[in-house]
Amino acid sequence: MAFVFWMIAFESPVAAALNHLLGAEPWARERLAPFAGETLELRLPALPALRFAVVSDGRLRPASDEGQASLVLSFGPGVLPALLKGEDHFMRAVEVSGSASFANEVLFLFRHLRWDVEEDLARFVGDAPAVRIAATAREFAAWHKDGLARLAENFMDYAVEELQLLARRAEFEQLRGAVLQLRDALERLEKRIERLAR
Numbered sequence: 001m002a003f004v005f006w007m008i009a010f011e012s013p014v015a016a017a018l019n020h021l022l023g024a025e026p027w028a029r030e031r032l033a034p035f036a037g038e039t040l041e042l043r044l045p046a047l048p049a050l051r052f053a054v055v056s057d058g059r060l061r062p063a064s065d066e067g068q069a070s071l072v073l074s075f076g077p078g079v080l081p082a083l084l085k086g087e088d089h090f091m092r093a094v095e096v097s098g099s100a101s102f103a104n105e106v107l108f109l110f111r112h113l114r115w116d117v118e119e120d121l122a123r124f125v126g127d128a129p130a131v132r133i134a135a136t137a138r139e140f141a142a143w144h145k146d147g148l149a150r151l152a153e154n155f156m157d158y159a160v161e162e163l164q165l166l167a168r169r170a171e172f173e174q175l176r177g178a179v180l181q182l183r184d185a186l187e188r189l190e191k192r193i194e195r196l197a198r
Helices: 002-024 026-035 079-085 085-095 100-112 117-125 127-159 168-198
Strands: 039-043 050-054 060-062 071-075 094-096
Touching: 002 026, 002 050, 002 060, 026 100, 050 100, 085 094, 085 100, 085 168, 094 100
Parallel strands: 039 071
Antiparallel strands: 039 050, 050 060, 071 094
């Protein structure tokens, strides 16, 4: 019973957040409305599955676990690194099963539905401070992304130079060329041996 209460308590705020995004974009609700009654299940690592049903106005409500979901989106452990690489990598990391038409609409919304942070902030702090806060947050996020990219680059350099776990591209190409030359020389030698044997 406590687990069911926890799930409802968790799903309701998630549904409210998703409905807030949908509420700001009538076109998004219009795209979801034809799927009224369909169930979407989100599977996230280390969390129980979240289920939402589409209602007639194109919004979502928490749904029960009864029956099979119309669409299941599974976000595996590789989703977070893929998200850091970009939207295309993220979308390829999501495993989709269920209704193809419903999946197309939901994935389209994933790609195009954006939270207008500035508009929501402006309600509390005014337009000018909202713009400044949002710009600062974007700069902070870009700084972190740049920092992660540099960290990954430094690790690659360390793996190549210090640990010698990886070969440099030039060294790899040189080895590859040598292997190809050796293969060609062996083929020529085999042909000569065949001619001599005859």
